[in-house]
Amino acid sequence: MVPLSYYLILSAILFACGVTGFLIKRNIITIFMSIELMLNGVNLSFVAFAVRWHNLSGQVFVFFVMVVAAAEAAVGLAIIIAVFRTRETLNIDQVNLLKL
Amino acid sequence: MLHMILFLAFAVLSVAGAVNLLIQRHPISSALSLVVVMGSLAVEYLLLGAEFVAAVQVIVYAGAIMVLFVFVIMLLNAGEEERTHGSRVAWLLGIPGVLALTVIICWALVEHSMAGVAAIGALPGPPADIAELLFHEFLLPFEVTSILVLIAIMGAVVLAARPESVEQTKKES
Numbered sequence: 691m692v693p694l695s696y697y698l699i700l701s702a703i704l705f706a707c708g709v710t711g712f713l714i715k716r717n718i719i720t721i722f723m724s725i726e727l728m729l730n731g732v733n734l735s736f737v738a739f740a741v742r743w744h745n746l747s748g749q750v751f752v753f754f755v756m757v758v759a760a761a762e763a764a765v766g767l768a769i770i771i772a773v774f775r776t777r778e779t780l781n782i783d784q785v786n787l788l789k790l
Numbered sequence: 791m792l793h794m795i796l797f798l799a800f801a802v803l804s805v806a807g808a809v810n811l812l813i814q815r816h817p818i819s820s821a822l823s824l825v826v827v828m829g830s831l832a833v834e835y836l837l838l839g840a841e842f843v844a845a846v847q848v849i850v851y852a853g854a855i856m857v858l859f860v861f862v863i864m865l866l867n868a869g870e871e872e873r874t875h876g877s878r879v880a881w882l883l884g885i886p887g888v889l890a891l892t893v894i895i896c897w898a899l900v901e902h903s904m905a906g907v908a909a910i911g912a913l914p915g916p917p918a919d920i921a922e923l924l925f926h927e928f929l930l931p932f933e934v935t936s937i938l939v940l941i942a943i944m945g946a947v948v949l950a951a952r953p954e955s956v957e958q959t960k961k962e963s
Binding site (some may be wrong): 697716734741744783 | 817
């Protein structure tokens with residue numbers, strides 16, 4: 691028997707790691723991975739609350755979050771490729787102009 | 791007891807993977823530690839009895855999305871991260887803010903939690919019940935996500951296409 695709050699704490703820690711990575715990393719791909727880490731943390735709390743309320747809707751929402759994450763990854767990585775093609779860098783400190 | 795041991799083992803593994811993602815400077819190392827996080831989270835879902843979510847987690851996240859990431863890292867030949875300072879506001883306000891928020895959330899969950907305990911495999915409902923819910927109650931959102939995925943595919947193709955090839959197709963048409 692594990693208290694459900696432990697699962698929520700784990701999801702909070704993973705979310706915090708994602709936010710920290712978003713703030714301190716300078717590589718645009720790693721920043722994108724931090725966003726995926728945050729989404730994973732949120733998914734864990736969805737499933738934990740689904741257990742708490744004995745309701746399957748939580749799992750359906752996790753499914754939708756995953757679909758949106760997949761779509762976001764596809765479009766985001768395409769944007770990263772387009773950025774790299776025009777600037778030839780992945781460092782976000784050097785990507786500071788909307789238009790070249 | 792077994793549940794607690796398994797939960798703690800994979801919780802430590804996932805947090806270690808997340809911290810390793812922050813420490814590593816090479817994007818490939820970060821991507822591989824993210825795979826570790828996703829795999830151990832899939833085991834946590836299995837422990838809660840969410841078999842469907844665990845399977846989708848492994849197939850979609852650890853499989854498809856991470857392959858996309860590794861593929862882009864290799865395509866762009868991304869090397870080690872350059873050490874630049876970045877935003878000072880992020881360091882001074884962001885990191886302490888995140889730490890404070892996490893500590894407050896954890897304290898609130900430990901002190902005032904009414905969430906109860908979960909037995910192993912506590913979640914009711916096999917994947918068939920989830921399908922029932924998905925294709926009846928959530929039918930409209932499901933169809934809307936299919937449109938979203940279609941738009942995402944087209945957007946990815948348009949964004950990642952080489953500028954010359956786009957102009958060529960314009961001339962031809």
